[in-house]
């Protein structure tokens with residue numbers, strides 16, 4: 486005899502929690518459909534400052550993200566306390582797909598690559614014309630990282646009050662890369678900000694370069710102080726002797742077109758261990774057409790390379806070929822180590 490009654494009882498017992506209104510426990514992780522969207526503005530020792538609507542929310546990453554780390558510029562999904570009130574902490578449960586990634590390694594032989602900024606459209610490579618001296622090597626490396634990461638480059642040469650830009654313009658002025666030259670005076674009368682801003686509207690621009698070249702000075706000239714204060718009240722820029730930037734910080738531009746600037750800490754080198762040498766040539770758009778006559782899989786640093794003859798014919802500056810070879814050689818050497 487089938488004992489419907491008993492079965493029903495058992496079913497009742499099993500399903501009782503549901504009837505009480507509790508959600509059934511499933512093995513599928515909740516999708517956090519109610520999560521809010523945020524933008525990571527700065528990261529400091531595991532604490533992420535995010536912009537959620539118009540609120541500044543402090544968050545940490547949820548365990549379920551595992552080893553994935555959110556970086557400045559990341560679009561993230563947040564749950565928990567999103568009020569932005571003091572001492573509250575939200576959780577980042579998802580990092581949205583990135584449109585671009587600026588990566589570097591500390592040195593060429595450092596296998597640990599870090600993402601400096603996510604979702605930037607443009608890389609402003611900042612070089613002082615003096616104090617500190619310009620380093621074309623570093624510029625070339627930043628260009629490689631920009632092309633490789635899907636960012637368009639912009640060259641910013643600061644401190645033209647201390648030294649003329651002629652030499653650097655000789656090297657980079659002829660490339661199809663936009664550039665801006667600024668001085669102390671132009672910083673003070675607003676011209677520097679105006680001229681740089683023309684290249685920034687509607688874009689997310691990361692500022693990189695050696696320490697002391699004037700990245701923060703420029704970013705501060707671009708973003709009005711009241712805006713910096715709202716966003717940056719948990720700002721990770723600390724002063725230690727000279728005010729040196731210790732973590733990346735995204736700040737909104739005030740123009741109608743919108744856009745963001747990302748100030749980053751100064752770098753000594755820009756390791757490219759993660760980039761395939763065959764891709765390095767893309768950062769030398771002035772030389773790239775000359776590689777058409779190269780043998781297949783040319784390393785561009787071998788006797789049959791077509792670049793020597795092409796440059797000798799006057800198509801490009803020999804200093805640029807030297808730069809390319811030096812970059813390829815330093816990469817090779819560290820790879821052979």
Ligand SMILES: Nc1nc2c(ncn2[C@@H]2O[C@H](COP(=O)(O)OP(=O)(O)OP(=O)(O)O)[C@@H](O)[C@H]2O)c(=O)[nH]1
Pocket residue numbers: 643644645646647667668669670672694695696697698699700701702703728729730731749750751752
């Ligand atoms: N003469 C001159 N000095 C400048 C100019 N721009 C910036 N400086 C000075 O250069 C110094 C360093 O500027 P910062 O803006 O802190 O440099 P930074 O690139 O942010 O440095 P890190 O944060 O260490 O990477 C400051 O003393 C600035 O006042 C300029 O156009 N001319």
Ligand SMILES: [Mg+2]
Pocket residue numbers: 700701702728729730748749750751
């Ligand atoms: Mg700085």
Ligand SMILES: [Zn+2]
Pocket residue numbers: 776779780783784785786789790791792
């Ligand atoms: Zn070649």
